Amino acid sequence: MIVRNDISQHSEEWHQVRYGKVGGTLSKGLFVKSDTLLEDVLSELCEEFDLQENYQSYDMIRGTELEPEARRALNAYLGIELKEVGWLQCEENEYLGISPDGITEDETISAEIKCPTAKKHLATIRANEIPSDNLHQCLHYFTVNPKLEKHYFCSYRPENIYKPIFVKELTRDSLVNLGTKAKPVLKTIAEWVGIAKSEALELKEQIKIELNKLKF
Numbered sequence: 001m002i003v004r005n006d007i008s009q010h011s012e013e014w015h016q017v018r019y020g021k022v023g024g025t026l027s028k029g030l031f032v033k034s035d036t037l038l039e040d041v042l043s044e045l046c047e048e049f050d051l052q053e054n055y056q057s058y059d060m061i062r063g064t065e066l067e068p069e070a071r072r073a074l075n076a077y078l079g080i081e082l083k084e085v086g087w088l089q090c091e092e093n094e095y096l097g098i099s100p101d102g103i104t105e106d107e108t109i110s111a112e113i114k115c116p117t118a119k120k121h122l123a124t125i126r127a128n129e130i131p132s133d134n135l136h137q138c139l140h141y142f143t144v145n146p147k148l149e150k151h152y153f154c155s156y157r158p159e160n161i162y163k164p165i166f167v168k169e170l171t172r173d174s175l176v177n178l179g180t181k182a183k184p185v186l187k188t189i190a191e192w193v194g195i196a197k198s199e200a201l202e203l204k205e206q207i208k209i210e211l212n213k214l215k216f
Contacts, residue, residue: 001145003107007086009099010064012051017087020044021097022200024112027140030199031178031192038206041095045211059117066115070156071102073165074111078152080104082111090144093200095207098144102152110141111152121157125166135178138170142189143196148172 007013020041022030029037067084075082082102090096102111114134116124124131130138130153141151155166170176172190179185187195 001091001107001147002089003085004087004089005085009084009086011086014086014099015051016049017089018097018099019049020095022095022140022203024098024137024140027098027143027196028136030140030143030196030203031136038203038210041203041207042210045207046214063113063115066156066158067101067113069158070113070115070154070165071111073156073158074102074113074152074154074167077165077167080109082109088144092197093204095204096140096144096200098140100141101154107145107147108149109151110145110148111154112138112141113154113156115156118157118159121155121160121166124155125163128168130168130170135176139176139189139192139196142170142172142193143200 004017007017022037022041026037026040029040071082071084082104085100085103088098088100088103100110101113103109112134120131134153138151138153142148149171151170153168153170156164158164170189172188172193174189175186176189176192177184177186178192
């Protein structure tokens with residue numbers, strides 16, 4: 001794993017490093033049988049990087065602004081020191097990487113921090129579970145980082161007067177359902193990581209084939 005401490009998240013260089021890669025946002029595609037992920041990555045590889053296309057919504061901007069505060073709150077909650085890192089690059093597959101919201105100095109513990117709307121934060125607390133649309137991103141940390149032992153999902157909403165922070169711990173032995181409540185598909189994170197790596201290897205080969213086709 002290659003650790004990029006020399007770049008800051010959300011900088012132009014950071015956007016460029018992530019360009020044409022499968023980061024946390026696209027990681028769900030490794031578990032869905034379709035051409036969407038291939039097309040997402042290929043479409044970037046076929047064009048030069050353009051920073052202007054990286055649109056940020058109000059919620060994304062709010063999350064970025066609140067993240068340092070949320071990380072301090074999470075550090076206090078866990079009693080450990082998590083720092084921000086620009087980018088973690090998987091050495092097994094150059095198309096895989098992730099930008100940790102927090103990671104320890106020895107790279108064995110990481111965190112994904114969300115600063116959601118009031119409704120989503122409350123729903124997460126009541127369910128006492130990581131929201132389904134954030135699960136794949138959490139799994140991706142384990143796929144990219146072979147050193148990772150523990151990962152924390154954190155939902156932070158300082159406006160909530162009763163419970164501003166929600167934290168859930170994951171390890172490679174944790175059972176995760178990527179199905180539905182009605183039709184659960186339960187596997188350990190270690191098993192899901194194996195599937196993700198296999199799909200990522202297939203994706204790498206598909207990209208090579210498609211790029212060769214486009215050259216002729």
